[in-house]
Amino acid sequence: MKILITGGSGLLGYDLARCLDGKHEVTTWEGRADVDVTDATAVAEAIRRAEPEVIIHSAGWRDVDGCERDVVKAYAVNSLGTRNVCLGARAVGAVVAYISTDAVFDGSGRRPYYEFDPPCPINAYGRSKWAAEREVTSLLRDFFIFRVPLLFGVGPARRVKENTLAQAILAERAGRSVTATDDQFSSPTFTYDIARALEAILPTRRFGVYHLSDTGTCSRAGLLRAAIEIVGGDPGMVQGVSSSDLGRPASRQRYSPLASVCVEPLFGLTFRPWREALEECVKSDSFRALLSLGGSDGRDRQRGH
């Protein structure tokens, strides 16, 4: 298949490209420097040139507090950007696989969210992603929407400072404590597991909305403690705080794990427990290489990584 990936320099885009390149004819837009998704003309022209059969639209602005402070930018990047990609896709007859989020739900439930639960976002980020989903469903007939929960992964070396897991491990090694919320629960998921699921699902053309998630639940602080413990550090260096202590502008979901009623019956796919996936991630050569960059941004040493 001819596949175009947007957001290729992001945490997820990095693994999408790693997983699909070589097996498919992949074109990657790293980010704004390649094509700014808010620019309708540039997007249409670049899609026309690439002539993809499938566009995995992973680019987005996921700074939850940033979105709350600048709602116009949130809608421009996440919602209008998605409209532009959909219009470009429609012009060349491409399928869109849109990467969405658990933030379309309010997180007030007592069980994981399923594909057929009604969205009800509680912050600007969630509203912009939910609006993006509606752009996809109203503009296209052939589409996938993949909602994913809190992600962890390796990501490109130059973004090591944005990698929460790597930064927590490095802080613990330097004897500094780490603060994370203990009252926000999700189903943390390895980006590589999402990429492998897309690899299996995309060729089936069984279009629709799907939840993709590793299994099990934990808090943000729990995830960081587990990562530090797996690499032999002291998990006690992670201090759990409540969301309200942080005084952040955007509301957060209290409980937003994702589960699926569709993925196993339609595709025969099952996901593994998040801790098993976390272990594979933090013990991988590429994650170890990321840690060796320390607190630098990796620009000097990313070649060959």
Ligand SMILES: NC(=O)c1ccc[n+]([C@@H]2O[C@H](COP(=O)([O-])OP(=O)(O)OC[C@H]3O[C@@H](n4cnc5c(N)ncnc54)[C@H](OP(=O)(O)O)[C@@H]3O)[C@@H](O)[C@H]2O)c1
């Ligand atoms: N990470 C998570 O925990 C999580 C959870 C749920 C859903 N998601 C969703 O999954 C998708 C991928 O997330 P991620 O973790 O890979 O995000 P990320 O690491 O923040 O990367 C975002 C990507 O989008 C690109 N981008 C941002 N603004 C753009 C613009 N105006 N035009 C073109 N490209 C732009 C960025 O490139 P530049 O910065 O170079 O422009 C980067 O490649 C997003 O849609 C996000 O909403 C993520």
